[in-house]
Amino acid sequence: MFFGVATRPRRTCNVWLVPVDVPLESPRIDGYVTGTPYCPASSPTGTSIGAFLLPGDCGSGRSAHRATAGAPGRRWSGAGLRRDPRETSRRQPGEYARSVVRRANLGASGRGRTCRLLACLVAALALAAPLAGCSAGSSAAPGGQMAQSLPPGAPGSLITATPVAGAPAGIAAWRVIYHTRDQNGADVAASGLVLSPAPGHGGAVPSGGRRVVAFGHGTTGVADACAPSLAQPPLTAVGNTFSLVQQGYVVAAADYIGLGTPGDHAIYVATPAAQALLDVVRAARALPAAHAGSEVIIWGYSQGGQAALAAGVMTDGYAPELKVRGVVAMAPLADLPRSLASLRDENDTGVAYILMAAYGVSVAYPGVNLAADLTTQGKRLLSILQHKCAVDLVTASTGLTDAQVFLRDPLTIEPFVSRFAAQRKAVIGAMPPLLLLQGDADNVIRQPITDGVVRDLCAAGTAVDYHRYPVAGHSTVFSTSSRDMYTWIANRFRADPAPMHSICGPAL
Numbered sequence: 001m002f003f004g005v006a007t008r009p010r011r012t013c014n015v016w017l018v019p020v021d022v023p024l025e026s027p028r029i030d031g032y033v034t035g036t037p038y039c040p041a042s043s044p045t046g047t048s049i050g051a052f053l054l055p056g057d058c059g060s061g062r063s064a065h066r067a068t069a070g071a072p073g074r075r076w077s078g079a080g081l082r083r084d085p086r087e088t089s090r091r092q093p094g095e096y097a098r099s100v101v102r103r104a105n106l107g108a109s110g111r112g113r114t115c116r117l118l119a120c121l122v123a124a125l126a127l128a129a130p131l132a133g134c135s136a137g138s139s140a141a142p143g144g145q146m147a148q149s150l151p152p153g154a155p156g157s158l159i160t161a162t163p164v165a166g167a168p169a170g171i172a173a174w175r176v177i178y179h180t181r182d183q184n185g186a187d188v189a190a191s192g193l194v195l196s197p198a199p200g201h202g203g204a205v206p207s208g209g210r211r212v213v214a215f216g217h218g219t220t221g222v223a224d225a226c227a228p229s230l231a232q233p234p235l236t237a238v239g240n241t242f243s244l245v246q247q248g249y250v251v252a253a254a255d256y257i258g259l260g261t262p263g264d265h266a267i268y269v270a271t272p273a274a275q276a277l278l279d280v281v282r283a284a285r286a287l288p289a290a291h292a293g294s295e296v297i298i299w300g301y302s303q304g305g306q307a308a309l310a311a312g313v314m315t316d317g318y319a320p321e322l323k324v325r326g327v328v329a330m331a332p333l334a335d336l337p338r339s340l341a342s343l344r345d346e347n348d349t350g351v352a353y354i355l356m357a358a359y360g361v362s363v364a365y366p367g368v369n370l371a372a373d374l375t376t377q378g379k380r381l382l383s384i385l386q387h388k389c390a391v392d393l394v395t396a397s398t399g400l401t402d403a404q405v406f407l408r409d410p411l412t413i414e415p416f417v418s419r420f421a422a423q424r425k426a427v428i429g430a431m432p433p434l435l436l437l438q439g440d441a442d443n444v445i446r447q448p449i450t451d452g453v454v455r456d457l458c459a460a461g462t463a464v465d466y467h468r469y470p471v472a473g474h475s476t477v478f479s480t481s482s483r484d485m486y487t488w489i490a491n492r493f494r495a496d497p498a499p500m501h502s503i504c505g506p507a508l
Contacts, residue, residue: 079165101373103354153179155275156282156319161190166234170201171245174290177348178283182257183272183364191260193229193238195251196290202248209293213244214281214311216304221389222267222359223339227260228253240478243486250292252284255308257300258363267360268303270334270426276309278319297489298327301478302445305332306423312431312462326492328485330437331445334453336423341411342446344402347432351405352397355381356390358410361419368415405503428453430461433500435488436479458504466503 006455131476153159164173173195180190196210197203198270220226228237241251254276258265266272277298284292298315300308312327340357343350359382362370374382377400395500402409410416434457438450447468454466465488472480491497 033256041445048176055325070416088212122397130229150189155180156279156286158286161194161283161287164193164234167195167198168242170198171242171346172196172198173235174287176280176287177261178279178286180257180276180279182263182274182275183266183269188257188263189261190255190257190276190279191227192252192254192276192283193235194280194284194287194290194292195235195238195241195253196284196292197245197247197248197250202245205291206293208295209285210248210250210291211295211297212250212252212281212284212292213241213489214277214296214298215241215309216256216273216277216298216300216307216311218302218304219255219267219356219390220259221387221391221393222258222283222356222363223263223387223389224260226369227255229255230260240482243482244489247486247490249489250284252280252292254280254307264363265360266363268306268333268357268361268423269364270306270310270423271314273303273307274426275318276316277304277307277311278315279323281322282319293296294321295323295325295493297325297492299485300328300332300377302474303332303333305329305445306334306336306427309334309427309431310333312434313427313429315431324432325430325497326433326435326489328435328437328489330481330485331439331442331474332427332436332450332453334424334427335449337411337417337420338449338452339445340420342449343444344411347443349394349398351400351402352381352390354395354402354410355385355393355397355405357420358406358416359385361410361416365415365419368419373406373408373410373413374411375405377408378407428456428460431457433463433465433492433502435465435467437467437477437485438469439474439477439480440468440470441472442474442477444474454503458461458502462504463500463502464504465501 059383123425150159159177159179161174161176164175167173173193176194177189177191179187182188202210215238217228220228220237224230232239238251238253241253244251252274255261256265256267256276257263277300281292281296284290285294298308298311300306300311307382308327308329309332312324315324317320317427336357340350343353355378358370358373362368371379371382380402381393381397384396398404411420436450436454436457438445438447439448454464457464467481467484469477469480488500491500
């Protein structure tokens, strides 16, 4: 449904990568790295947002070894954030890694067509449990530790900005850690990426700074290993944003709270994700070398589409200094209850997403005891969710029913029912002009569900430019719609934009 990060450790593993945006339309993993298929001889059928499968050992099925990284107790410069001192052995300073075994059949049989992925995922802080197929090693608490010395900061204020190597020519990039607010309004640290045209590229910097596109990624999981800003090689999780930077924009991409920084990720809870998305723009503006201005387009895909819509609704109240010219929601997870029910009833991987959504509720609302509603099988899956990434959870839970995982169905009992419903309410409201991109062939975020969301957005007073693509699925909607999106963004950033077509009216 809503996948995101591919990562690569050092050569501790005999293959390099794991899929990030695994389409549920097919049990295969179809992915490109900006158009380059993982297996050169295979024929992937779609491009996944942020799904970057890197050249590795196609045809090999051998086990991977754990790779850990970073110096024990290394303190992040400028902040009271530090890694757990239990991190151990063979590390590269400033790097995080873990390894996970993952296999996937990518097409016809034969070396070069059958790729058995042994996925070595980068981690932010070490794991709390050994991983299948990995060698023994010490582990650390997921999420790391927040030192008491972290000074308070306004939302969006920078804690650190570290240059990231490996960007294409003409692009400068930084991994940023910044202040934001969680679902309870508490001051927390979040991480993300800022990309800007390098000096001499992207045209002259406008007097008010470069225009900014905020990007919210699809589902990667809840463990720090799954943070896009920690992907290896660097920036592979945001490859689909490079074109925007080459057009002269700054891209500010949020990891969301609890991915790559201490704390837990309240996955599919809209408000904290929206706040992190708005605050990464503020962080970009606080980075002088990025030359980020105040004009913003908010773009999100799948889970990030939920965050983008919620950010659009709250922007005037939460970040009034930002001039949000529009919102782009691509296959958005806008109606959480209906999408979860659809996945449960029509997709054999749906139980994974119900578990993730229930976990998100338990993080955002600490009084919710998720474990009490899980079977033994469900508790095993919860451990996978907490320590691995979404692709691993989907693999482990495929074919299981909700009755095998839950003692009580979260889609029918409180507090989950009302909390899931609240996430839909958070994305419905008046906001700047909206471009909504939906594939009719998407069997993850289904077109009839999105139609209903559009009706409610129109009723709330939002102008919606609704584009549907008859043959696009969840993993191919970007490649199908990107040209329309780029044109729309450029128009919205004009001083005098051309009138926008809105579907809102009696004919909808």
